[in-house]
Amino acid sequence: QKEVEQNSGPLSVPEGAIASLNCTYSDRVSQSFFWYRQYSGKSPELIMSIYSNGDKEDGRFTAQLNKASQYVSLLIRDSQPSDSATYLCAPGGLPSGGYNKLIFGAGTRLAVHP
Amino acid sequence: DTAVSQTPKYLVTQMGNDKSIKCEQNLGHDTMYWYKQDSKKFLKIMFSYNNKELIINETVPNRFSPKSPDKAHLNLHINSLELGDSAVYFCASSRHTGGGSPLHFGNGTRLTVT
Numbered sequence: 049q050k051e052v053e054q055n056s057g058p059l060s061v062p063e064g065a066i067a068s069l070n071c072t073y074s075d076r077v078s079q080s081f082f083w084y085r086q087y088s089g090k091s092p093e094l095i096m097s098i099y100s101n102g103d104k105e106d107g108r109f110t111a112q113l114n115k116a117s118q119y120v121s122l123l124i125r126d127s128q129p130s131d132s133a134t135y136l137c138a139p140g141g142l143p144s145g146g147y148n149k150l151i152f153g154a155g156t157r158l159a160v161h162p
Numbered sequence: 163d164t165a166v167s168q169t170p171k172y173l174v175t176q177m178g179n180d181k182s183i184k185c186e187q188n189l190g191h192d193t194m195y196w197y198k199q200d201s202k203k204f205l206k207i208m209f210s211y212n213n214k215e216l217i218i219n220e221t222v223p224n225r226f227s228p229k230s231p232d233k234a235h236l237n238l239h240i241n242s243l244e245l246g247d248s249a250v251y252f253c254a255s256s257r258h259t260g261g262g263s264p265l266h267f268g269n270g271t272r273l274t275v276t
Contacts, residue, residue, distance in 0.1 A: 080262040091252055091267040092205065099262060134203065140262065149218055150265055152205040 051075065052153035054137050060159045067124040069156045071137030074118065078139035081113055081120045086134045086155065096122060127160045134158070165189050168253045168268035175243055176276055182239045183271045185253030193217075194236040195254040195265065196228060205252070211236055212259050243275045 053072045061067045069083075080099050084092035098104045098111040098120065110123040120139070124131055134155040168185040175181055187194060195218075196208040210218035211230040225241045236253060250270045256263040 080264075082264050086203075091270050092265075093267070094264045097262075097264055136205065138265075140264070149207055149210070151207070154202070154204050 051151045052137055052139060054135075054153035054156045056154055057157040058159045059156055060161060061127050063127060063129060063160055063162050065127050065160075067127045067131065067158055067160070069122040069124075069135050069137075069158065071120045071122075071153055072118055073120070073137075073139045073151075075139065076118070080140035081111070082138045082140060082150070083109075083111060083120075083122045084136040084138060084152075086136060088133075092136055092152075124158075127158075129160050129162060132158055132160050166253055166255055166266050166268040168251075168271055170271060171269065172272050172274075174274045174276065177243055177245060179243050180239065180241045181243060181273070182237055183251055183253075183273075185236045185238075185268055187234055187253075187255040187266070187268075189255055189257075189266060191255040191266070192233055192258050193256045193263070194230065194233070195256070196236065196238050197252045197254060197267075199250045199252060199270075201249070209236075209238075210259075217259065240273075243273075245275050248273055248275045 083096040085095045086092045096111040098113045104111045108125045112121045134157045136155045137153040138150045166187045193212045195210045199205045208222050209228045213233045214230045227239045230236045252270045253268040254265040
């Protein structure tokens with residue numbers, strides 16, 4: 049089993065719809081979770097952090113975390129063509145000699161069409 | 163001001179050559195990283211330094227040698243370059259090594275080995 053699993057997509061949604069991105073992870077010790085957005089040819093940029101079970105909202109983005117199920121998701125409301133990118137899930141705190149090591153999923157490619 | 167800057171942006175070289183990539187962060191972070199993103203866009207950690215000390219060393223060929231002269235700088239030297247080394251290399255930093263600390267990425271160095 050991969051450490052972090054994401055559906056590679058592409059996930060195609062119409063403009064204005066809700067895009068739902070999912071991620072499962074294999075470790076049981078991660079306490080922090082991050083979503084990054086990566087445009088083609090660019091570097092990953094942090095868009096959401098979540099540390100507790102439940103929902104966290106920031107503008108059009110909502111992250112949902114369920115540690116018992118080892119599942120984290122990202123919802124993008126009112127999707128815009130500018131949201132078209134690859135979204136990377138990264139659980140933090142994976143043990144590596146006691147140090148934080150972010151392991152990234154392979155990413156889900158989102159395509160928002162007008 | 164650029165938070166994490168790396169140079170060069172592009173690097174084209176022949177097999178067998180030696181090359182270096184430099185990285186600097188002005189965020190005052192304690193921890194710096196090198197990640198490799200291959201053609202399948204999978205982002206994989208290579209090394210991490212905390213206050214100039216190597217703390218994470220993944221299974222990377224010893225042709226790759228990182229160096230951190232101070233906590234704001236992390237360089238990567240690669241000896242005897244091979245075709246398989248072609249990838250985008252990202253430098254990143256985080257406030258500390260704790261699990262709740264997200265990464266801030268540089269713009270990447272696209273290495274092409276011919």
